[in-house]
Amino acid sequence: MSNGNLPEQIVFRIRRFSPGRDKEPVWKEYRVAYEAGMTVLDGLWRIKESIDPTLAWRASCRMGVCGSCGMLINGSAMLGCNTQISELASSVVSVAPLPNFPIVRDLVPDLQLLFDDHAALSPYIIRADSAEQENPTGEYYQTSKEMETYLQFTYCIKCACCMAACPTCATDALYSGPMALTQAHRYNTDTRDDGFEVRKQVLAGEAGPWRCHFAGECSRVCPKGVDPAKAIQFMKRQLVADALGLRKKRPLAPLLKKPEGIQRRPGIAEAPEPTVG
Amino acid sequence: MVKDRGHPNRLGIWGWFGGGSWGPDRYLYSLHRVTGLGLLLYFLLHIVVTSSRALGQGAWEESMARVSGPVFMLGEYLVFVAFAFHAINGVRLLFAELGYGIGKPIEPIYPYRTCLDDQRPWALGALVLIAALIVVGALDFFVWH
């Protein structure tokens, strides 16, 4: 077997909890044959299929896209599907549910807190022209340079690894946490959006970015390179500038009108049906 | 904010020291909090001790005598160490929180670069400055004094 320095068997130490049966979570050990390329998620499947069918976790895409499989693997918040056992360089793999969220069962955290904090920060485009948003007649015009100011923060998959790693989230239930704050900043920075004043109602209070003291763990564990710590510090700058009356008022992205009086050259196929307008 | 459902699993104070990726910035964060709390405790004790002056010269001299000696000297030095860390790291944080020294939004291409990489020289610089202050403080407290 070509498994580098890893032994033929991997010991999975899994923190189990079954509501109704257990008062406290308990660690259980399972031995699984190692195969090259095996991920932590593969190991969990192997256990479920051949050792203990009652083991519960959450996963879907198994390719680091859906954000379902965040777990505490060997003490660090990671995606189970994105973590090869070989990269852990250990024959013992401990797996626990993401901390800072209540445990529903075994490795399944209740992420309702995350989604509530996210929703409270209005993570969508807010503009006064609501009629245009309800029945769009075109697209808002934005330059690629403008898009680059927030693009990095759009890659978030809501896996909650950042919230599990954040030391402020560990002690403060009121703090919105890196995920929700990054998404609020993503919209505050978007030139199509005019919702800063709405989000400020939450951001200026206890739930806002002020409890972040730049531990940076969110950025270290983020499996998509979203860098929430960066977004949160930029958000603080925006809020301070706003409080001092120094926040630059940027022009709102205008509606891109369809060009008029242009004839399609012969031989060029029709564009597909527009998705808006 | 909904009420917690399921078995509680918040890390609490332990989360200051581990549970993420165990990066160095986490420990600067924890130390910043611990030194802040230490300075606050010292400040409260300082008010209690110095307020004895209001009770007259005798009470003042008595309380001064009570807080002298090598143990209190060491304690005062630790307060100075906490001050040196909290002040200099605090200035670093102030700039970082205003968006300086953390880079710009980038295209996340693996291996991901984060604002912590941009902040590293500043954090190291702050640590060197703190170490220098702690050494000078030690000389002042224990050698030149």
Ligand code: FES
């Ligand atoms: S299963 Fe979708 S991110 Fe891991």
